[in-house]
Amino acid sequence: MQYIPYNKExxxxxxxxxxxxxxxxENSIAHKEKVYAAIKLVPDFDRTFQNTIAALERASYVESPQMHYxxxxxxxxxxxxxxxxxxxxLDEYSQKIVDIEYDEDLYHAVLACARKNEPLEGADxxxxxxxxxxxxxxGFGxxxxxxxxxKDIIKQISKLSLEFSKNINDWQGYILVTREELEGLPESYITGLQKDNTGKYKITLQYPxxxxxxxxxESEQKRKELQTKLLQKGGAVNLDILGSLLRLRRMQARLLGYKNHVAYQAKPRTAKTAEHIEAFLTDLAKNVSPLAARDITVMCDLKRTSTGNPDAVLEYHDLSYYLNESEKQTCNVDHEKLRVxxxxxxxxxxxxAIYAKLFSVSFQKITDYPVWHDGVELYAIKNTEGEIIAYFFLDLYPRENKYGHAMAFPIVQGRLLEEGYLPPVSAMVANFPKPTSDTPTLLSHPELTTLFHEFGHIMHGTLTQAPYASQSGTSVARDFVEAPSQMFEHWMWDTESLRLVSEHYKTKEPLPDSDLKNLIKAKKHMIGYQTMRQIIFATFDYQIHTEEEGTPDAISTYNTLVKTYLRVQTPEGNLFPAGFGHLIGYSGGYYGYLWSEVYACDMFTRFAAEGLLNPETGGSYRLWILEKGSSMDELEEVRGFLGREPSNRAFLQEIGLDTIKPE
Structure with a gap:
């Protein structure tokens, strides 16, 4: 396959x-309107797949990347x-594009083409x-x-969704602490903090x-103060927006004949029905509950021992702290100390090196192309012939008003054109600790796993060979899109892979064998609690999107789930739903994180059997999963890679439910 070269411009x-x-x-809209007008001029008796369906697809090839920029x-x-x-x-575009797409003549053009029964197969x-x-x-029909x-509902949903996300990104806040109140934090963390004019340290709401x-x-008071501020992100205005979004989504679903928004979302995905999702989450919660209860008891006992108070109560702001303390004591793993x-x-x-060996590619840093910030890097991906097949940006450090978490953004989606294949372009955005004058960026193991997860999305987006942009890369069912990246997390629990990504930043010494063994041993530490946390998020998303009438009380729903499954009281006055950004992108589909984990664990079994750095297995995975996108059914891709029907056996083992009978 020949790839179309890019240039600096x-x-x-x-x-x-x-x-x-x-x-x-303006140019994007004008181009799309021009192409649509030409499609409508084709007489019905002359309609073909190429001049109608493929032409509709190509109509977005100017507008889509421009709006992604x-x-x-x-x-x-x-x-x-x-x-x-x-x-x-984007506000204006979200309204205008709805008007353009709601075109009765285009709809009839598609129907006329379909009635021709042109023999089609595969991606076509x-x-x-x-x-x-x-x-x-x-709503045509x-x-x-x-x-x-x-049409009006879709416009409102689009506008409110943008506002909800922007309110989270723009939210600023911090607490002030003394040097004594930083007890428990390493010096490398402390030296990277800003101070106010009184000499106190600022702890912002940014991830690092x-x-x-x-x-x-160690200061419980300050942990509580920071947690309280984190639970205010988005503000009361986002609660109002969320209420409106939930009502509008319900109205949209019912107009289209669905019982609720989850049913509407599930139909084109691998889950297919809301009932399948509910059963999945209910059964999982039932089976994980004993494991989660055990973990919560351990954390509560640890708090009582460490504080010397036999009546101490485990609170919301304690969860991450005592999870971490338990890992230190039980597994002898201190993630802050391992950063070096x-x-x-x-x-x-x-x-x-890992991805290069698996997928027969190489990575080249490009230094003379423009980027949006001097901390951003651009890379090219080359095939074995030295041909550039894709590009990706790395924007890894926090800035004010920057996206606050980790995410891979598709920018240009790969597609086959007359002159060759257009290389895809993606961007990985994260918020890892900034380097200082004497210390480089040092990652914790959880951050390392996040890096591999997000770069899995980059590989999924950039190694595509799907013929159409709408089918390429990560343009797959929303409850499958996490599977390829979740699978790559497994490499960061493997001895050989960990050795490839580690060395002491000063002495260049390897990670000691004892630390390596302890780290791998910690993989399933408190897996019950950690899985239940995801079940809570997914169930919360499911429940507020399946309320039949009125405006769901999102705060009460979340509080009740936390209390039921974790036996912990959420802070009074918390606004958790206002800052839960996944309510926009996943929109009734957060179950997909756990759902896709089933496929991720299953696909990993082949690497586990054949070798995590086996290029033949990597080549098969690239062929079946990464290259195809949604040009074929996602579960057919999984079957093709595994050579069998998918199973949940590996997933159950991964979350500590080895005794449950697999499906």
Whole structure:
């Protein structure tokens, strides 16, 4: 396959200002309207797959990447005027694109093409099926009145979703602590903190500040203060937005004939029905509950022992701290002390070596192309012939108003064009600790696992060979999209792989065997609690999206689940749902994190049997899973890779339920 070369000018969007953003929007809309007009002019008797369905697909090939540029700049640009322009443009785009897509003549053009019964197979057949399904889910086939109502609902949902996410990203806050109140934190963490004008240290709500503090600070009072602020993210305005979104999503589902929003979301995914999701979560909660209860008891006992108070109560702000303390005592693993063995440069070199061997590619850093911030790096991926097949950005350090978690963003989706294959472009955005003048970025093992997870998304997005952009890379069912990246987390629990990504940042000595063994032994430490935490998030998302009437009390729903399954009281006045950003992207689909873990664990069994660095197994995985995207049914891809029907046996073993009969 021949790949289309890029040049430096094609990355100029990283430097866009408000004027360029506006121009890109206007050009994208004009191009799409022009292509759509041409499609509608084709007489029905002349309609073919190429001049109708494929033409509809190609109509987005200017607009889609342009808007992906704008979406990314909204999340990562250091310039407030760029973020403001991006937000305003996306608001306008989200409304305009609905008007463009709600075109009766285009719908009839697709129907006319389908009635021709042109023999199609593979990706072409699926593209037609996807187009017909998309129009059905837009309400074509409903009365004109109902369709107009649905169109208005979709516009409102899009606008409110953008506002909800922006409110989380823009939320700022911190607590002040003295040097004594930093007891339990390593010196490398403390030296990276900012101070106020009184000399006190600032602990911000950003991940590199807040997570280590919550896990390690001995001061319960300060952990509680920080946790309280974290649970206010998004603010009361996001609770109001969420209430509106939940009502609108319910209305959308019912107009289309579904009982609730989860049923609407599940239909095109691997779960298929809300009943399957409910049964999955209910059974899992029932079986995991004894393990979670055991873990909670251990943490509570540890608190009582460490405080000398036999009546001490385990509270919400204690969970991460005593989980960490228990791991130190039980497994002899201190993640903060182990950071010195995971300098980012060594980690990246080792990670690239692993993926290079598995997938027969190489990675080249590009230094003379524009990026949106001087801390961002651009890489090219090359095949064995030295041909560039994809690009990806790494934006790994926190900044004010930057996206606050870790995520892989698709920017340009791969697709087959007349002149060759267009290389995909992705970006990995994270918030790892910044290097200091005398210490490089040092990762904890959980951060290392996050890196491998997100880079799994990058590989899924960039090694695609799907013929159509809408089917390429991570454009798969939402309850499958996490599976490829979750599978890659397993490499960070393997001795050989860990050796490839570790060395002491000063002495270059390897991670000691004793620490390596202890780390791997800790993999299933408190797996009951950690799995139950995900069950709670998924069940919370499910329940608020299946309420039949009124506005669900999201706070009460979350509080009740935590109390029921963890026996812990959530802080009074918490606004957890306001800051739970997954309610936008997953929208009734958070169950997918656990659901896709079933496939991830199952697919890993082949690597476990044949070798984690076996290039033949990696080549098969690339062929069946990474290259195909959604150009074929996702479960058919899994069957193709495994050579058998999928099973939940490996998943049950992974979460400590070895005695449960697998399906």
């Amino acid at each position: 094609q990355f100029a969007w990283t430097q866009w200002g408000p004027k360029e953003i506006r121009k890109a929007y 704008v979406e990314l700049l909204l999340e990562v640009s250091p310039r407030s005027d760029v973020r403001k322009a991006a937000k305003e443009t 057949k699926k593209l037609l099926e996807d187009a017909l399904r998309a129009y059905r889910r837009m 409903l009365s004109t009145e109902d369709r107009e109502e649905l 500040d807040s997570v280590p503090f919550i896990k390690n600070a 063995y995971f300098p980012l440069e060594k980690v990246l070199d080792g990670m690239f």
